Amino acid sequence: MRKAARVLEVTGQLALVLAVAHVYNVEQTYGFTLLLPWILGGFLVHMWLPFRWRLPFFVLLTGSALVWLLGFPHGPAVIALGVGLIGLCHLPLAFRWRVMMVVLAGAGLAALRSGRVVLPAWQALPDVVIPMLAGLFMFRLIVYLHALRHERTPATWWERLGYFFLLPNLCMPLFPVVDFATFRRSRQAGRDPAATARKGIVWMFRGITHLIAYRAVYLYLVPDPATVEGPGVAVQYMVATFLLYLRVSGLFHLAVGVLVLFGWDLPPVFRRYGLASSFRDFWRRANSYWRDFMHRLIFLPVVMRLRRYGIGMAVVGAVLLVFGVSWLLHAYQWFWLRGTLAGAETGWVFWGSFGGLVAVQAWMDLRRRGREKAGSMIGRMVRPMAVMLVVVFLWMFWTHSAAGATGGVRGLVEAKTMLWVVLIGMIGGAVVVGLSGGITRCRPGEGGSDASHGVAWWAMAGAAGLLLLTTGPVGHLAPPDVRQGLAELQRDRFNQRDDVLGNAGYYEGLLAPGSYTAALWQVLGRARRPAAWDRTLVEAGAARLTGDLLGYALVPGRATPFRG
Incomplete structure (x- = not known):
């Protein structure tokens, strides 16, 4: 009876959060709203299953949802190609030959995705099947091969399939790089499933609020680059451009939240990066999944190979290579999701400059190791603001076009006195530090804080408030301008600047409607049309x-x- 009450309580909380996602059409472009019944129904079944059956059920749930979303033959084709790629990793050959087979298979898929090889009988293959497959495999297959080489305790086939076929990934092509070993460790018997699910629901709600906030920033706060004249507008442009990262933050919180909901007690993706005291600290806190991916794949192997030249040279070389590879992998991601490399070259200024700053700081930290001194209170307050100011400035060159970045720089150059420099630091630092400081309240090893009843019920109160603003009497009593603004926040659309100029930056361009979404909705539309x-x-x-x-x-x- 007690278990039934807990399941009913958590299910009610989940239904409320999913209702917010439905009303605000969260990621409707990629079909996330179509997945909401699968999440709710799957969770209900999951909570009543014995532990040993939950993972097989999750895999079958994801496969069924995939076939339902894409229909026949596209859904089964994604599953067949995915299982084939996993099978290549387990061929009875030397590891290097298995890697070569996977690379050759990837090259063939890339030729189809780019249009260099055309299959007239299956026109949806490059525009629907391969992008969906890429969202599931393009990074996790690399992680999986690395883990397979160092695997000590063999994983079950359900674990292997579950790692690739993740339910939220079906409607989120931009997905955090979940580590395979962490994925396996985070799912353990004996944990309270209701407490873990409650933590996932809180993270899902946090992601939804970030996505709604992103719409507000994108529609109303980002000025047209052509109007960036003077330091005041330049400050607004820089800060608002950085706040567009709320979409990535929202997607990652929502994605990981769904996985936590189904029993994987994963660590947070973001760790209060607005409070970073150095560039190295920012790198550790912002998107920790990517940092761990690069740390295992690039940093540690390179340091081990270069250490004969001295630890300083090894660390600096490894850091520079990490950021160079990060830039290339973001171009690689762009290709698989957009089908072209046009526009993928952006970001070299950000990755190169930020990588250089982290490398210099790593060198300096090594030289003064053991001689660190505690800074003053003022220093501890100023350093995070200075770090965020530099990051926001560099971010502008990656997430927006050259015209936008040039406009921002031109506005800064027009600042006549140091007062504007101080103003930029105060506004940019305070806004970004304050916002990103609330991106996650959960530190590593403190997952229970998000699972507490108090935090969960505060989240539920927020969800109820968002629903009342749009569907309840409160929304009808609001002034017409407020109702219009709330209505605009309930759908994805270009702001006036990008609609006219096509001026979207990396993440806006990556997630903007394109050939994949057009083909996807053509498939979805045919599958759901009445007779x-x-x-x-x-x-x-x-x-x-x-x-x-x-x-x-x-x-x-x-x-x-x-x-x-």
């Missing part, structure tokens, strides 16, 4: 043929449902 969808207005009785140049005319006074 009478393709009939004409004349066949529906709403129009009559005229026999002249008009062709047909509507029948006056006739009411009939048509494609509705």
Whole structure:
């Protein structure tokens, strides 16, 4: 009876959060709202299953949702190709030959994705099947091969399949790089599933609020680069451009939250990076999943190979290579999701400059190791603001076009006195530190803080408030301008600047509607059309043929449902 009450409580909380996602059409472009019934229904079944059956159920749930979303033959094709890639990793060959086989398979898929190889009989393959497959495999397959080489305790096949076929990844092509070993460790018997689920629900709600906040920033706060004149607008442009990262933060919180909901007690992706006291500290805190990915794959092997030249040279060389590879991998991600490398070259200024700063700081830290002194209170307050000011400045060159970055720099150059420099530091640092400091309240090893009843119920109060603003009497009593603003926050769309100029930056361009989303919704639309969808207005009785140049005319006074 007690278990039933706990399950009912957590299910009610989940339903409330999913209702917010539905009302605000969270990531509707990629079909996340279509996945909401699968999350709710799957969670209900998951909570009542024995522990040993939960992972197989999750894999089957993801596979069923994939086939339902894409239909036949696209859904089964993604599963078959994915299982084939996993199978290549386990061929009875030397490890290097298995890697070569995977690379050759990837090259073939890349040729199809780029359009260099065309299959006329299956036009949806490069635009629907391969992008979906890439979202599931493009990074995790690299992690998996690395883990497979160092694997001591063999994983079960359910663990292997579950690692690649993650339910939220079906509608989130931009997905955190979950580590395979962490994925296995985070799912253990004996943990309270209700407490873990409550933590996941809180993270999901946090992600949804970040995505709604992103829409507000994107629509109302980012100025047109052509209007960036003077330091005041330059400050607004820099800070607002950095706050567009809220979409990535929201997606990652939502994605990891769904995984936590189903029993994987994963660590947080972001760790209060607005409070970073140095560039190295910022690198450790911001997107810790990517940092760990690069640390295992690049940093440690390079340091071990270069240490004969001295630890300082080894660390600096490894850091520079990490940031160079990060830039290349973001271009690689762009190719798989957009089907082209045009636009993927952006970001070298950010990755190169930030990598250089981290490398110099790593060198200096090694030289003064053991001689560190505790800073003053003022120093501890100023350093995070200075770090964020530099990061925000560099971020502008990656996430927006050259015109936007040039406009921001031009506005800064026009600052006549040091007062503007202080103002930029105070505004940029205070806003970004304050916001990102609240991005996660959960430190490593403190997952229970998010699982507490108090935090969960505060989140539920926030979810209820968001629903009341749009569907309850509170929303109807609001002034017309407020209602219009709330309505605009309930859908994804370009702001006026990007709609006119096509000026979206890396993440906005990566996630903007394109060939993949167009093909995806063509598939989704066909799968969900009613039987009478393709009939004409004349066949529906709403129009009559005229026999002249008009062709047909509507029948006056006739009411009939048509494609509705």
